Amino acid sequence: MDRLRLATVWLGGCSGCHMSFLDTDEFLLEQADVAEVVYSPLVDAKEYPEGVDVVLVEGAVCNVEHLAMIQRVRERTRLVVAFGDCAVTGNVTALRNPLGGALPVLERAYLRASDPPGAIPEASDTVPELLDRVVPVHAIVPVDAFLPGCPPSGPTIRAALERMIAGEPVDLPGHRIHFGGYGQPPSPDGAEAMPSRAFRGGRPRGD
Amino acid sequence: MAVTTLRLNGAMISAREGQTILEAAREAGTRIPTLCHLDGVSPVGACRLCLVEVNGRLMPSCVTKAAEEMDVRTDTEQLREYRKMIVELLFAERNHVCSVCVADGHCELQNLAEELGVDHIRFDYLAPECGVDLSHDRYGQDDNRCILCTRCVRVCDEVEGAHTWDVAGRGARSRVITDLDRPWGESSTCTSCGKCVMACPTGALFHRGASVAENVHDRAMLRFLITAREEKRWTV
Numbered sequence: 001m002d003r004l005r006l007a008t009v010w011l012g013g014c015s016g017c018h019m020s021f022l023d024t025d026e027f028l029l030e031q032a033d034v035a036e037v038v039y040s041p042l043v044d045a046k047e048y049p050e051g052v053d054v055v056l057v058e059g060a061v062c063n064v065e066h067l068a069m070i071q072r073v074r075e076r077t078r079l080v081v082a083f084g085d086c087a088v089t090g091n092v093t094a095l096r097n098p099l100g101g102a103l104p105v106l107e108r109a110y111l112r113a114s115d116p117p118g119a120i121p122e123a124s125d126t127v128p129e130l131l132d133r134v135v136p137v138h139a140i141v142p143v144d145a146f147l148p149g150c151p152p153s154g155p156t157i158r159a160a161l162e163r164m165i166a167g168e169p170v171d172l173p174g175h176r177i178h179f180g181g182y183g184q185p186p187s188p189d190g191a192e193a194m195p196s197r198a199f200r201g202g203r204p205r206g207d
Numbered sequence: 208m209a210v211t212t213l214r215l216n217g218a219m220i221s222a223r224e225g226q227t228i229l230e231a232a233r234e235a236g237t238r239i240p241t242l243c244h245l246d247g248v249s250p251v252g253a254c255r256l257c258l259v260e261v262n263g264r265l266m267p268s269c270v271t272k273a274a275e276e277m278d279v280r281t282d283t284e285q286l287r288e289y290r291k292m293i294v295e296l297l298f299a300e301r302n303h304v305c306s307v308c309v310a311d312g313h314c315e316l317q318n319l320a321e322e323l324g325v326d327h328i329r330f331d332y333l334a335p336e337c338g339v340d341l342s343h344d345r346y347g348q349d350d351n352r353c354i355l356c357t358r359c360v361r362v363c364d365e366v367e368g369a370h371t372w373d374v375a376g377r378g379a380r381s382r383v384i385t386d387l388d389r390p391w392g393e394s395s396t397c398t399s400c401g402k403c404v405m406a407c408p409t410g411a412l413f414h415r416g417a418s419v420a421e422n423v424h425d426r427a428m429l430r431f432l433i434t435a436r437e438e439k440r441w442t443v
Binding site: 082089 | 302305306317321327331332334420
């Protein structure tokens, strides 16, 4: 059997999801027998190739380069997986959205929050132009599976990849879904799992 | 006491007079997801997560009294889809960023998303500009995380008796406010008892100084206070 053609893509994210991918430890070796990584920040390939079976897309879509990339990825890939909270929800990358468009964000970063005030990068500079709004991957192209988590834990990634390699549907059972903090399983009794740090001083006064 | 008999997911159960469908279902061991509901304060039917199908019609189980010959279904395909949609809309309405939230790992909205299988949000995020009030010396309030369940309003009014909290504005512009929209720290009615913080299901009300994932709403303490009050343990 041909090896699965696997790719990973890094859009607007911190690369933490890729770190978590590496955190699948010895599974990386097992995976190498059945899957070939044809494109990734972790391997030396310049062009996103044709005929990719599965791609893990980390990060939100926040500039024109991401926009072009995700469209190319969709055209050339059978299964697109939104990989981690930024790809799934926008997450930290989308924190700038309440500020309005790209210009107010650049003004805030380069003029007001910069001491001494700098200059907003020009379109002729090498940095890609920001979109007015940071959006999750599925807002631009159809997504086949979602792997939330900031980042998704190693075991979650492994579970998803094993199913994809086996050609099974990748809808994850509920206990694997978790937005936010690294690999935390949902606490059984939700809000009451442990005393808060701010609260440890004793009982609140004023009752 | 009069007892009502009704059908719950096909099985016959009994409910005491005045009990809601939610209470009767819980006693029968059937879980119905809730969010605005808080034991010990009056129900408002605001979040619609506890919708059930009663003789083919959808009704909020927290405010619907159990009645004779009701045929209640709590877990139909339609209900599952609506509950999922409600949670997604709550995520889309404000800025809920679990990874940097004080309530990460201790949040009822986050837990419900997981329970209901919400793995992404199908709606466009509104990304509204929201305020954070850090004027109180012990607690903080963050509109980015508020789902307008009004637990804080009800617990402050009905249990503490202060009625510091209320809701201002309409629709998507609604906000919980203290006094007549004065900063929380300048409120003349707030007793700093912290029951609103204990009651909040998300990271909207929190202990100052709590960082990401550090805020825990002490629901056990709140339950203790409410039970003691209901059983009049402190009456002299």
